[in-house]
Amino acid sequence: MAQQGLAGIRSHYPRLSDKEKKIADFILKQPETIVHQTISQVADHLDVADATVSRFCKRIGYKGYQALKIALAPEIMAPNDMLHEEITDNDDAKMVAEKIFQSNIRTLENTLQVLGENELEQAAELLLSARRAEFYGFGGSNMVAMDAYHKFVRSGVPAFAFPDAHLQLMSASQLSSEDVAFIFSHSGASKDAYQLLQTIKKSGAKTIAITGFPKSPIGQQVDVALHTSSEETAYRSEALASRIAQLSIIDALYVTVIMRQKDKAQASVEKVRNAIAATKM
Amino acid sequence: MAQQGLAGIRSHYPRLSDKEKKIADFILKQPETIVHQTISQVADHLDVADATVSRFCKRIGYKGYQALKIALAPEIMAPNDMLHEEITDNDDAKMVAEKIFQSNIRTLENTLQVLGENELEQAAELLLSARRAEFYGFGGSNMVAMDAYHKFVRSGVPAFAFPDAHLQLMSASQLSSEDVAFIFSHSGASKDAYQLLQTIKKSGAKTIAITGFPKSPIGQQVDVALHTSSEETAYRSEALASRIAQLSIIDALYVTVIMRQKDKAQASVEKVRNAIAATKM
DNA sequence: TTGCAATATGAAAATTATTTTCTTATTATG
């Protein structure tokens, strides 16, 4: 009896009837709707009988509709933790830590939500096929660019990054259309980063950016834009939350790339096997 | 209308009648009981009328008993996120990102839980009173050390960090008993970091470390040890989650330090004011 | 102290919501 909320519904899905799948689709698509609805409202909306909804609940392991609603509630509502509470002068060190950690957690959650599926795929494919991948960032973002370089150089992708703004610009001007340039810019509007982007576009290289502002000049002009979503807070000395989200995106791209490389290596082995088999016929 | 689950019940408490307080006490004491009980079971258990329970729910801001149960559910049950699911070869880029992000979120949550209140205070006080604060890390942790340096140098604390292992060791040997050395080591057992710690202890400086393993040599020998708590996973090229937790701890310490500095500046102004007032008597 | 108004409470009635049962339709298999 695997009662696992939304995940449980997904795991039962292949064994459901057409009507039951219709109910499952509705719940999976907008679970926040049903927890405040009666079984009759759901059934009317889907043009199924009340009894069918009740049976669906039992089918996936619950005592009934009420039990399903209680089980789903935690997945659609966050526990009542501190709602974006700002750090105040009365806070001791642990309370400061708690507020900062919660803010960083929210940023990761929000970023995951706005992260585009297509953009992730495109970015991974560009990095996979790049003759040369260069990572750029200014200020705190330069740390992320260096980190990306350390990561990707291990994947076999020819990766580069530069700790110095001048070196970044010089290398950018040497790129060509088979290269990929990856820019980290939280605001998407810094003069240095924008100027660099113009240089890169002149070189013909493909461009990827991670920015917190989709409508920013950089966010609008790159080939593939990935977005972070973080809070504005008063005590922030800098955008650490945004950088944490950037690091996580890079980690995801890196893992995707090495998995794809494994796939390619596998496919090459298959090709060699087939060629050998053909010569033996 | 402040509907705030358990917190909402607490805030209404002073204004409740005796019977209503009895209901509130029951819910506050064991909220996990009522979410699976009918209103009649609760009323019988407390020797009150069903109607009294229903009215209580309305009194504290809900539409009725059902709405209260749905609202309480998230506070007593954790969301059913993906339970430590490993990345598999079938995962597309978005699924990879989701698993990595969830893992990072869990690390932040777990780290916040194990973070010691006293240790945080001690670390902040040591940094505040340090004649000189030096940050050390090897491999990926060196990035965190450099980040800490960039942050603390802005606070006015005399802060230093070194991108090179050799420079780290040389500078460590120059410390004295009025200095603070801050070591980042995920395993707490790397030879380089341990050797560095022995050098620092000889110098008499106070030592702080952030490590994922409290029982490790470094975790056991420093004056103040702060702990991260992260998952072991198969796909991890490196401990990014751990580094994210380390960065968050540093951010919290940094904010605490600058707030304390503000307090001190305030206290100094008071002292000067008092001294002037005394000369005028 | 007494009377009155407001509030709280329980029991019963009314209403709503959910689940089960019965019947029919559909699908899969031999």
Next chain:
DNA sequence: CATAATAAGAAAATAATTTTCATATTGCAA
């Protein structure tokens, strides 16, 4: 094609919740 199993809807039965009514209690003013 016939039969058995399963799915689905409508209706009936049951359960749960809410509202109403009557009574009790408390607080306040005269």
